[in-house]
Amino acid sequence: MPGSMIHAEGLTKQFGTLTAVDQVSLDLAEGEVFGFLGPNGAGKTTTVRMLTSLISKTSGVAVVADCEIGKEADELKLRARIGLLPENVGLYENSTAYENLEYFGQLYGLDGATLRRNIERLLRTMDLWEKKDVPVATFSKGMKQKVAIARALVHDPILVFLDEPTANLDPEAAKMVREILLALKKEKRTIFLNTHNLDEAQRICDRVGILRTRLLTVGSPRELETRMSGNRTVVKLERASEAIAGAVEAQIGSGRVEVSGDQLLVDVDDPDRQNPVIAAAIVAAGGRIRQLTQLSTSLEEVYLKLIHEEALPS
Numbered sequence: 212m213p214g215s216m217i218h219a220e221g222l223t224k225q226f227g228t229l230t231a232v233d234q235v236s237l238d239l240a241e242g243e244v245f246g247f248l249g250p251n252g253a254g255k256t257t258t259v260r261m262l263t264s265l266i267s268k269t270s271g272v273a274v275v276a277d278c279e280i281g282k283e284a285d286e287l288k289l290r291a292r293i294g295l296l297p298e299n300v301g302l303y304e305n306s307t308a309y310e311n312l313e314y315f316g317q318l319y320g321l322d323g324a325t326l327r328r329n330i331e332r333l334l335r336t337m338d339l340w341e342k343k344d345v346p347v348a349t350f351s352k353g354m355k356q357k358v359a360i361a362r363a364l365v366h367d368p369i370l371v372f373l374d375e376p377t378a379n380l381d382p383e384a385a386k387m388v389r390e391i392l393l394a395l396k397k398e399k400r401t402i403f404l405n406t407h408n409l410d411e412a413q414r415i416c417d418r419v420g421i422l423r424t425r426l427l428t429v430g431s432p433r434e435l436e437t438r439m440s441g442n443r444t445v446v447k448l449e450r451a452s453e454a455i456a457g458a459v460e461a462q463i464g465s466g467r468v469e470v471s472g473d474q475l476l477v478d479v480d481d482p483d484r485q486n487p488v489i490a491a492a493i494v495a496a497g498g499r500i501r502q503l504t505q506l507s508t509s510l511e512e513v514y515l516k517l518i519h520e521e522a523l524p525s
């Protein structure tokens with residue numbers, strides 16, 4: 212499929228009698244930032260390890276960056292195209308930050324000049340250039356994490372898997388990592404992000420999937436919130452009236468508007484499309500808008516509800 216970076220169908224992993232990942236089907240387009248959410252033990256890391264060909268799948272199909280997972284002939288091509296920040300970072304502790312990146316880059320067969328340029332750019336971005344010649348054994352957790360992120364990117368992969376990249380980072384470093392991810396997105400690279408940080412997912416992901424062995428749902432953060440709660444627009448007016456409510460209903464359907472004090476509460480399906488219509492109708496009816504806000508379920512509420520109930524109307 213053109214423009215497809217990941218296509219998985221019925222991807223399943225069993226460890227003995229334990230089904231860690233059950234029938235996951237998923238498509239990622241080129242340039243997408245995808246957030247993979249789910250409780251501890253949900254199978255996120257296992258899924259990433261299958262998609263990066265670190266462990267074999269039990270069944271199902273996965274095509275990643277045009278390489279078929281499990282097909283030996285595609286293995287090298289896959290390695291060159293994808294980068295991985297694993298859950299357990301695993302650097303060469305006695306080597307310096309620079310050497311760690313150099314070693315990896317050489318494995319990918321980068322030429323010397325490109326490699327040096329990439330290493331310098333990445334270490335500078337990570338604020339580690341000054342420490343490039345220090346053994347990573349002396350680094351803090353967060354600094355090691357940054358070296359590992361740089362390592363995942365050193366060969367300019369088009370698809371990057373990051374398993375909880377900001378888990379050990381201070382708020383400023385976490386923000387820096389998010390900015391790096393958004394910069395990668397701008398370069399049309401595709402990002403698969405395992406995270407427990409819902410706020411992070413909401414801020415940088417185009418779509419998120421919620422996994423609990425099975426994939427419970429996939430959608431943009433906004434879609435999931437809306438799907439879960441229905442959506443309400445609250446318009447605070449200088450003075451609300453039945454006449455103004457009627458004017459709004461005439462535009463977006465009867466039975467959707469409620470007057471409450473100086474507010475109109477409006478049921479909407481598609482706030483991005485309907486809110487401007489609502490605002491225009493109010494103004495045309497002589498209403499004066501003080502505030503227009505969206506009431507919706509937060510991604511956190513959606514997440515908690517889903518992983519406890521599993522049932523989401525689609």
Ligand SMILES: Nc1ncnc2c1ncn2[C@@H]1O[C@H](COP(=O)(O)OP(=O)(O)OP(=O)(O)O)[C@@H](O)[C@H]1O
Nearest residue numbers: 226229231249250251252253254255256257258298
């Ligand atoms: N090598 C293995 N052998 C046996 N069981 C495994 C192995 N790897 C993972 N599991 C099991 O598979 C399930 C999924 O684990 P996984 O690490 O994929 O979860 P996760 O979603 O990444 O969790 P976390 O958020 O804690 O990182 C767990 O029950 C785990 O114990």
Ligand SMILES: [Mg+2]
Nearest residue numbers: 255256257298
């Ligand atoms: Mg994990």
